[in-house]
Amino acid sequence: MTAHVTETSGPALVALAAARTAHNYSPLPVVVEHAEGAWMTDVDGRRYLDLLAGYSALNFGHGHPALLRAAHDQLDRLTLTSRAFLHDQFGAFCAELGDLAGKELVLPMNTGAEAVETTIKVARKWGYDVKGVPADSARIVVAAGNFHGRTTTIVGFSDDPDARGGFGPFAPGFVRVPYGDLAALEAALDEHTVAVLLEPIQVESGVVIPPDGYLRGVREACTRENVLFAADEIQSGLGRTGRTFACDHEDVVPDMYVLGKALGGGIVPVSAVVANTDVLGVLHPGQHGSTFGGNPLACAVGRQVVAMLATGEYQERADKLGLRMRERLDALLGKGLVAVRTRGLWAGVDIDPRIGTGRSVCEALMARGVLAKDTHGSTIRLAPPLVIEEADLDWGLDQLAAVVTGG
Numbered sequence: 154m155t156a157h158v159t160e161t162s163g164p165a166l167v168a169l170a171a172a173r174t175a176h177n178y179s180p181l182p183v184v185v186e187h188a189e190g191a192w193m194t195d196v197d198g199r200r201y202l203d204l205l206a207g208y209s210a211l212n213f214g215h216g217h218p219a220l221l222r223a224a225h226d227q228l229d230r231l232t233l234t235s236r237a238f239l240h241d242q243f244g245a246f247c248a249e250l251g252d253l254a255g256k257e258l259v260l261p262m263n264t265g266a267e268a269v270e271t272t273i274k275v276a277r278k279w280g281y282d283v284k285g286v287p288a289d290s291a292r293i294v295v296a297a298g299n300f301h302g303r304t305t306t307i308v309g310f311s312d313d314p315d316a317r318g319g320f321g322p323f324a325p326g327f328v329r330v331p332y333g334d335l336a337a338l339e340a341a342l343d344e345h346t347v348a349v350l351l352e353p354i355q356v357e358s359g360v361v362i363p364p365d366g367y368l369r370g371v372r373e374a375c376t377r378e379n380v381l382f383a384a385d386e387i388q389s390g391l392g393r394t395g396r397t398f399a400c401d402h403e404d405v406v407p408d409m410y411v412l413g414k415a416l417g418g419g420i421v422p423v424s425a426v427v428a429n430t431d432v433l434g435v436l437h438p439g440q441h442g443s444t445f446g447g448n449p450l451a452c453a454v455g456r457q458v459v460a461m462l463a464t465g466e467y468q469e470r471a472d473k474l475g476l477r478m479r480e481r482l483d484a485l486l487g488k489g490l491v492a493v494r495t496r497g498l499w500a501g502v503d504i505d506p507r508i509g510t511g512r513s514v515c516e517a518l519m520a521r522g523v524l525a526k527d528t529h530g531s532t533i534r535l536a537p538p539l540v541i542e543e544a545d546l547d548w549g550l551d552q553l554a555a556v557v558t559g560g
């Protein structure tokens with residue numbers, strides 16, 4: 154018999170989820186019912202400031218009116234055609250996103266992992282068709298500490314034991330080098346290398362920013378060795394760091410931008426690979442695809458995201474609020490925090506182990522009405538929606554200060 158669930162209280166819904174879902178996450182015990190801007194409200198009416206923003210998928214906050222309007226308008230007209238037919242939002246989305254990135258072509262997918270898989274396929278195909286790499290011998294250079302998603306191919310080149318343990322055998326063709334070490338990366342490039350796949354800022358490792366000049370050095374090495382540079386900007390891109398792309402901080406233009414998260418405006422999963430014709434042009438009908446990739450709703454929302462980013466307003470806001478956040482976090486160094494890394498409105502903060510773990514600090518923050526996410530034991534990532542009010546950001550950071558200083 155099918156159960157009709159009548160539970161509505163937070164604790165009951167937490168227990169239900171624990172009992173009836175796979176435990177592939179360990180969420181904080183909060184059950185959100187609605188949200189607006191940077192604020193979420195749980196089923197029991199408690200309000201929380203969102204300092205995670207859906208891992209940057211909610212860069213524009215919850216329920217941004219322009220994004221909701223785009224979604225509603227599209228919902229009433231057309232939601233799905235599959236890629237067997239064109240629809241009126243498809244070409245426009247691809248052209249507008251391509252222009253934002255300064256590239257000719259766009260290949261829309263749904264999730265970030267799919268965009269990364271697409272990148273891998275395109276890079277290999279380019280390697281065989283254009284570079285002349287012998288069949289089935291293409292290699293892609295990746296970085297230690299990477300996080301590019303959860304498919305079997307992708308976790309196969311991760312070095313995180315939780316991500317890969319128990320999921321082999323894995324696809325060959327990947328070489329891992331230390332992140333931020335240009336000499337090691339250069340040494341790994343050879344005639345079989347088709348691409349370097351990197352996050353311009355490593356997120357799961359705790360918002361790790363490579364040394365100045367690293368991305369530029371990678372760009373130069375890739376150009377010199379005839380290797381594609383694919384930048385996974387799924388989390389770092391689209392305004393988060395105070396620029397449209399994190400690569401912009403070093404005036405670096407990769408061959409392939411890998412985008413996701415905020416591209417869907419926090420409404421629908423939208424990802425994309427963005428590159429010029431000499432790269433994405435290697436794909437022909439039947440060689441790659443997705444039923445939902447580039448669907449009308451995704452494209453309508455994605456067009457609005459691109460239009461909002463084209464104003465530069467959100468990048469500027471991330472820059473300005475990011476400086477404020479940096480100042481506030483720096484003041485906590487030696488007072489509960491042992492390290493702070495920021496770029497734009499994005500921070501990785503390392504908690505003094507004497508205070509507690511990342512998780513215990515997130516739990517204490519939750520009790521004070523702030524939601525954030527720990528990573529790798531002692532680190533907390535802060536990625537507030539870019540629309541957050543400065544006073545709210547200050548209040549959220551006051552709560553962090555109180556937790557880590559025992560105030």
Ligand SMILES: Cc1ncc(COP(=O)(O)O)c(C=O)c1O
Pocket residue numbers: 208264265266267269300301302303352356385386387388389413414
């Ligand atoms: C840098 C990066 N790449 C890829 C992914 C995978 O995206 P998705 O979870 O949408 O598959 C993520 C998700 O956190 C990410 O941060």
